[in-house]
Amino acid sequence: MEQVLASIITIGDELLIGQVVDTNSAWMAQELNKAGIWLKRRVAVGDNKQEIINALDDQSRDTQIILITGGLGPTADDITKPVLNNYFGGKMVVDENVLAHVKYLFEQVYRRPITDRNMKQAEVPDVCTVLHNARGSAPGMWFEKDGKVFVSLPGVPHEMKGLMTTEVLPRLQQRFTMPFISHRTLLTAGVGESYIADHIQSWEEALPAHFKLAYLPNYGMVRLRITGSGTDKAQLDKELDTEFDKLKILVKHWMVIDEDLPLNMVVGKLLKEQGKTMCTAESCTGGYIAHIITSVPGSSAYYKGSIVSYANEVKENVLKVSPQTLQTTGAVSEETVRQMVQGALVTLNTDYALATSGIMGPDGGTAEKPVGMVWVAVGNREKVVTQLFNFRFDRMRNIEMTANNSLNLLRKFIAEQG
């Protein structure tokens, strides 16, 4: 069976001047991958007719599925629809179903006056299959030419996701016969990718040709992923499991979890297993740890909340850090984060707590306490463990490094109590 190859074309000047980060492509790539479709290439072009046509020509040369996002809005800079109509030699006609849906959205949902521009969203090329966009006014469009499938989707992420899930992926699965693609992923902490690579070199070199190993470093941790493809799913899974078991033994000293789970979910899983709760007391991370914990649906089962104590008076008044400690050792100190954990455990009434205090930059550093210096503490009512980190460089990265490393410290602490 031949591999089914796809490409993604994202359209919009906003991508070329960097006004938006393209999160759509990563999501689409994941979904294609799960469906057994291999994404060969992604390309981003501006709202420019010739550039769009070139991209359609280029991508359809060596991929069977061309997914196109963006440029379907109602304003003058959105030209994807007329360009596609022209490319596939169609003419524009009003689709009555889309028209009824646009009217419904404006009258019942948005409750805004409908304009001629909005009504024009119901005009579609007569050579496409219209895909219903339940979440917005721009419909999806499915074209076929020379055995290739071209699908145009809106660039608004939740509209694109709705269309992909309900319309595009089911149709692609009907239209093509896919090989099975399967992954095994584990997460490590504590050593760098080259160190791991040396350690597992002979195993990696002996991997069968239809298997591929990837090293995915992220905030001081390294994810290892084996990808295999084949026609017999049971056989493929068996082979993958065999290699994965070998890998797990090789990296056992640094393995955090043998699943493709981010740390916030690993911590949540441990807490649910123990029937325990946690909270956070955040100074320098400013609510980011609370955010990544609560971005997991169902986190209210184990997470009670956070005291984001950006000002020292909040550390004193709400977390009961002693004024003497703040005066003598300062807010960025081992003793302060220790007291923040103890205060949070009482104030928020949980089994475990995590606290952070540091200097995230770019300003506020001193010779004694430079930018990137962070104290972290985790603990329960019996015991508090602290750790000092020295990160560098940009603010957002320091916040993310602090979040990831402190969650890993908490994970180890919770696992030891279990």
Next chain:
Amino acid sequence: MEQVLASIITIGDELLIGQVVDTNSAWMAQELNKAGIWLKRRVAVGDNKQEIINALDDQSRDTQIILITGGLGPTADDITKPVLNNYFGGKMVVDENVLAHVKYLFEQVYRRPITDRNMKQAEVPDVCTVLHNARGSAPGMWFEKDGKVFVSLPGVPHEMKGLMTTEVLPRLQQRFTMPFISHRTLLTAGVGESYIADHIQSWEEALPAHFKLAYLPNYGMVRLRITGSGTDKAQLDKELDTEFDKLKILVKHWMVIDEDLPLNMVVGKLLKEQGKTMCTAESCTGGYIAHIITSVPGSSAYYKGSIVSYANEVKENVLKVSPQTLQTTGAVSEETVRQMVQGALVTLNTDYALATSGIMGPDGGTAEKPVGMVWVAVGNREKVVTQLFNFRFDRMRNIEMTANNSLNLLRKFIAEQG
């Protein structure tokens, strides 16, 4: 003067299976744009020799600057360096400066044993100019061929950013003569993009040919950006200001700010002007609002902290929401968010407070209180204003919509007090 065109090639299988979101390209696009270089195209390909070569051929056909990121790590899946060496007909040699830097990093900074793989990072093609990567072990590489410039950079964001800032952009500015590109951006709230487009149609149609208007909708707000290019900076800025002034008058009823500032910065600016402070009391947004406020350097001047009250007992015990209110109207209610604001003002001792409580999904909705229902309150000690929102669809989007809309409500409230 001819426009200087650039393209970006990002390399890595992780981009094609969606394991990482490409944030590098947006940042690079912004920096190129500021430097007067127009990004024509972005393409992402896998760790595959032929794909990389095709991308180099394709992109150098119609752009003068080709920026390449990724695939420079020390492991077997990173093939960018040998492919480039081959493409430009060089041979690999050890660069003594890079070697000394790699040794320094491992001995003094990472304090990890150095491996042969790490030492190999000091091998570079003899046909490139080596660019010093102060932030990591993989050097940048600058190649020239047929008048085109090719620059290879590591994919790790803070390493790429350091190299771009200190090495690549200054060299590009020396190497090419750029036209001036300038933007004027404003933010609106309250109406959709088609409504605005109708309202400003005759002005937009009369814009000179070297000006372009973009509509950038984002979480219920629309950003409008005019971009112009020219050879005379003073003349260009004058023309842009003239058109921008006309636009500001046309959209004055919905304009939030006439700068390219996100809402978190707009609120911070207002607070600094008034010399006032704020805090947050977050239930459903789970610390996300605290995070976006504190992601701004210097936010400690006006932001004291947040009580993330994910559990009702935290609303009662820390924010002093009455147990009767929680029992009778529930946590997602106007009365609860009102009391959360009042409690936060006292507990965190600030001039203004913002509170959120809602159902973010995908679970937890009921017929009476469906997923996407959110109560928001903002206020000071004299007055509290509340608003009910009904969002839909995915959890992260609901969190972001709540954050943006509640910050806009707070912005209006603060502006009215000023």
